[in-house]
Amino acid sequence: MASLISIRNIKKTYEMGDTAVHALDGVTIDIEKNEYVAIMGPSGSGKSTLMNILGCLDTPTSGIYEFKGVNVSDMNDNELAKIRNKEIGFVFQTFNLLARSDALHNVELPLIYGGASSSERRERAKEAMERVGLGDRMHHKPNELSGGQRQRVAIARALVTHPSIILADEPTGNLDTKTGDEIMQLFEVLHEEGNTIILVTHEEYIAEHANRIIRVRDGLIERDERVRSRKRLLTNPKVTA
Amino acid sequence: MFSFLQELKEGLLISFRAIRANKMRSVLTTLGIFIGIISVTLMGTAIEGLDRKFEESISKIGADVLYVQKFPWFMGQEFWTLRNRRNIAVKDADAIERQSIYADAVAPQMGTRRSVKYKGKIVEGVQVIGTTDQYIALGGLDLSNGRFFSAMESDGGRPVVVLGTDVANELFPFEDPLGKTVKVGNYTFRVVGVLDKQGSFLGLVSLDNQVILPIERFEKLFGGTRRRYVTVAVKAPTVELVPETKEEIRGIMRKQRRLAPAEEDDFAINQQEAFKQVFDSIGAVIAGVGLFITGLSLFVGGIGIMNIMFVSVTERTREIGVRKAIGAPSRTILMQFLIEAAFLCLLGGLIGVAIAFPLSLIIDTVLPTAMPLSIVGIALLVSVLVGVISGFLPAYRASRMNPVDALRYE
Numbered sequence: 138m139a140s141l142i143s144i145r146n147i148k149k150t151y152e153m154g155d156t157a158v159h160a161l162d163g164v165t166i167d168i169e170k171n172e173y174v175a176i177m178g179p180s181g182s183g184k185s186t187l188m189n190i191l192g193c194l195d196t197p198t199s200g201i202y203e204f205k206g207v208n209v210s211d212m213n214d215n216e217l218a219k220i221r222n223k224e225i226g227f228v229f230q231t232f233n234l235l236a237r238s239d240a241l242h243n244v245e246l247p248l249i250y251g252g253a254s255s256s257e258r259r260e261r262a263k264e265a266m267e268r269v270g271l272g273d274r275m276h277h278k279p280n281e282l283s284g285g286q287r288q289r290v291a292i293a294r295a296l297v298t299h300p301s302i303i304l305a306d307e308p309t310g311n312l313d314t315k316t317g318d319e320i321m322q323l324f325e326v327l328h329e330e331g332n333t334i335i336l337v338t339h340e341e342y343i344a345e346h347a348n349r350i351i352r353v354r355d356g357l358i359e360r361d362e363r364v365r366s367r368k369r370l371l372t373n374p375k376v377t378a
Numbered sequence: 379m380f381s382f383l384q385e386l387k388e389g390l391l392i393s394f395r396a397i398r399a400n401k402m403r404s405v406l407t408t409l410g411i412f413i414g415i416i417s418v419t420l421m422g423t424a425i426e427g428l429d430r431k432f433e434e435s436i437s438k439i440g441a442d443v444l445y446v447q448k449f450p451w452f453m454g455q456e457f458w459t460l461r462n463r464r465n466i467a468v469k470d471a472d473a474i475e476r477q478s479i480y481a482d483a484v485a486p487q488m489g490t491r492r493s494v495k496y497k498g499k500i501v502e503g504v505q506v507i508g509t510t511d512q513y514i515a516l517g518g519l520d521l522s523n524g525r526f527f528s529a530m531e532s533d534g535g536r537p538v539v540v541l542g543t544d545v546a547n548e549l550f551p552f553e554d555p556l557g558k559t560v561k562v563g564n565y566t567f568r569v570v571g572v573l574d575k576q577g578s579f580l581g582l583v584s585l586d587n588q589v590i591l592p593i594e595r596f597e598k599l600f601g602g603t604r605r606r607y608v609t610v611a612v613k614a615p616t617v618e619l620v621p622e623t624k625e626e627i628r629g630i631m632r633k634q635r636r637l638a639p640a641e642e643d644d645f646a647i648n649q650q651e652a653f654k655q656v657f658d659s660i661g662a663v664i665a666g667v668g669l670f671i672t673g674l675s676l677f678v679g680g681i682g683i684m685n686i687m688f689v690s691v692t693e694r695t696r697e698i699g700v701r702k703a704i705g706a707p708s709r710t711i712l713m714q715f716l717i718e719a720a721f722l723c724l725l726g727g728l729i730g731v732a733i734a735f736p737l738s739l740i741i742d743t744v745l746p747t748a749m750p751l752s753i754v755g756i757a758l759l760v761s762v763l764v765g766v767i768s769g770f771l772p773a774y775r776a777s778r779m780n781p782v783d784a785l786r787y788e
Contacts, residue, residue, distance in 0.1 A: 194703060194781045215707045222705020233700045233785070237395040249388055250705040294704070 139206040141301060141333060142168040142191065147200035149186050149356075160186040161197070162356035168302075168335065173328045173367075175336045175347035183356040185306075188337045192225055192304045193217045205301065222250050226295025230307035232287040234279040234294075241266065241275040244293045251298060265293040269323060285316035292323060302333045309343055321346050325369070385710055389717035396690065396718060397725070404722060407686040410679030411726025411764065412733065415757050417672035419734040420741065422753045425665045427745030432657050435579050439650040440518050442617045444624055446470065446610040446631060450646040452656055463644045464635065468593065471510075471610040473634045480623040483515035483613040486593055488606045492563040494541075494589055496549040504545055505588035506562055508596025516613050524556045524571030527592055531570075535594030539567035544586035546572040562589060565599050620649065676760070679726065680768040687719050687772035698776050699784030712777035719769020720762045727761025 149161040160183045168174055178184040189195040190202065193209060196217070202210045209220060221227075226247075234243045244262040253261070266275055269289040279287055288308060295303050305324070309317030325346065328334050336347055344350050348367050352359040397404045439445075448463055450456075471486035478484070487509040493502045511532040513519070523546075527538045539562060546555050546569075555569045567589075576585040614623035624647055631645055691698070698711055731754050 189782050192703075194785075215709075218702065218705050218707045221703060227703050229700075229785070233696065233703075235697060235700065237399055246701070247704045249384065250701075250707070250710065252384070255384075 140167040141170045143203045145201045147197045150198045159356050173334045173347045174349045175344035176351050177344050178353035182353045184353045193220045224301045226300040226303045228295050228305035228308045230310040232291045239276045240290045247298045265297040269293045284312050304335050306337045389714045393718035393721040408726030410682035411723050412730035414676030414679040415727050415730025416734045419757045421668045421672045423738045436653050441650050442614045444612045445648040447646050451648045466608040477630045481612045483512040485509050485513040485611045487609045490600050495561040499549050501548045507590045508593035520574040521571045522574045532592045537567045538570045540571040540590040542586045542588040543575045680764040684768035687769050691772045691776040695784050695787040702781035708777040712773045715773030715776050716769050720765035723761040723765030727758045
């Protein structure tokens with residue numbers, strides 16, 4: 138069976154004036170369903186570019202990207218938008234919630250673009266909000282929520298479409314350690330429940346939550362390793378979260 | 379497929395929130411639009427009013443009445459050659475009446491100005507019209523009291539007179555004028571009727587400050603065709619038969635004046651149509667220039683909208699990035715900003731119409747028009763259109779944004 142994600146010899150080149158910068162210089166990765174992958178690397182290593190390509194926000198200069206066996210390398214903007222909407226849930230470092238909408242509407246947003254009916258939207262958005270433990274904060278605006286709560290709303294927004302992968306870019310970068318740990322617990326629970334999670338980070342202790350760490354440097358994969366003993370925050374995650 | 383209606387609803391919701399979040403800015407931006415809409419609607423109302431006023435005035439000429447006269451109604455330098463034409467005579471009217479098959483009524487008219495007196499009361503400068511009993515058959519004239527003079531009185535040149543309503547009111551504020559004797563100039567006439575109120579012609583000449591008496595008498599007392607221009611009014615059976623009637627009368631007049639086939643007409647046959655044509659061309663120029671000038675202010679308003687939409691798009695670059703990242707297609711982003719611009723302009727349009735409406739009531743005191751509903755509809759439509767047009771460029775820019783760059787935007 139084909140991998141969930143399969144990228145082959147991906148290159149991404151940016152023209153900076155008259156010099157070409159190779160942000161990615163031939164990267165090959167396979168990611169299976171229900172993996173918990175951390176992509177690590179210092180800034181300028183190409184990990185953001187890799188994440189953008191994995192998240193279908195950007196297309197590679199060359200190489201092949203197959204998502205669920207479908208080649209997405211040559212898709213146009215609107216086809217990619219559809220893939221992002223149905224298959225990928227994004228969690229950003231700065232949360233990126235819409236400031237003027239309440240939490241519930243923020244969570245509904247992907248479903249609006251997905252074309253769900255308004256009653257179904259409401260139902261599923263509520264469900265996702267409960268799932269991240271914010272059942273009582275549905276009608277709060279983002280500025281009425283704490284950082285950790287905002288990130289939970291963002292995670293609910295990522296979950297609401299039941300995507301094939303959740304792509305988190307430094308999800309704890311703007312949070313204190315304690316709240317960061319709570320968010321990492323939530324990811325752990327989501328992983329236990331069968332979700333595929335790709336985590337982009339430059340912090341070792343965050344990456345240790347994953348069961349596979351891909352290290353990127355200078356546009357190449359430096360190391361791709363399985364983690365034997367993951368760091369666990371929960372003994373029985375299903376009960377606590 | 380993400381349906382159009384949902385897109386519209388979401389777009390309206392977003393624009394509503396955006397406008398509410400930037401109240402001051404939105405109001406200032408719509409200022410341009412609503413000033414534009416006010417000036418355009420008021421200009422439209424004034425033009426419409428002018429049109430109606432004109433229609434009202436020329437309806438008194440009668441669409442089915444031809445006027446045989448020495449001069450055409452609209453001439454310029456030709457006057458200096460045309461003045462050598464022979465005058466129209468009362469006997470020309472007789473000839474038309476005898477020979478014409480089409481003519482329903484033929485009424486020669488001539489006029490002068492005299493004062494009219496009754497028991498020490500005097501009205502100066504009254505338009506005195508001498509005509510025949512057929513004058514009333516030309517249409518467009520009603521009597522509020524009494525009757526018009528009869529054929530017998532007309533042919534016999536009896537000293538009877540029909541008063542215009544202003545004259546009657548001045549001379550007989552408390553009495554019934556019928557049967558009373560008035561002096562027109564120095565001559566005595568018996569009042570047989572009073573005309574209904576007619577208003578004025580093009581706001582210039584009062585049609586109520588006149589008296590009408592038999593032409594036979596008029597010629598004897600005030601002088602005949604040697605010194606005065608005669609107009610022969612001929613009523614065609616219907617408006618459709620006006621061209622045929624006109625041709626027939628032209629033939630009769632040419633014969634009457636013994637013109638050789640090669641000679642040109644030495645008379646004019648005027649009709650309402652001529653007035654209409656002249657007014658329509660003048661009116662079109664006034665409307666065109668007026669709407670163009672006021673349209674400029676709307677155009678400036680549109681540029682204001684475009685400007686603020688560019689600001690709005692730039693401010694919300696990150697939001698656009700987020701929306702794209704979670705799967706909004708370009709078309710949806712485009713729609714969202716177009717709706718916002720249109721909504722902003724519609725708001726301006728509504729405020730504009732709300733302000734313009736009471737102002738149009740002021741115009742109403744001068745010109746017979748309230749703001750027509752169609753102008754309100756057009757104004758709102760135009761404001762939405764201005765929004766869509768001026769919002770397009772900013773919206774297009776938003777829709778083409780690369781999500782990666784947009785998300786990274788600070």
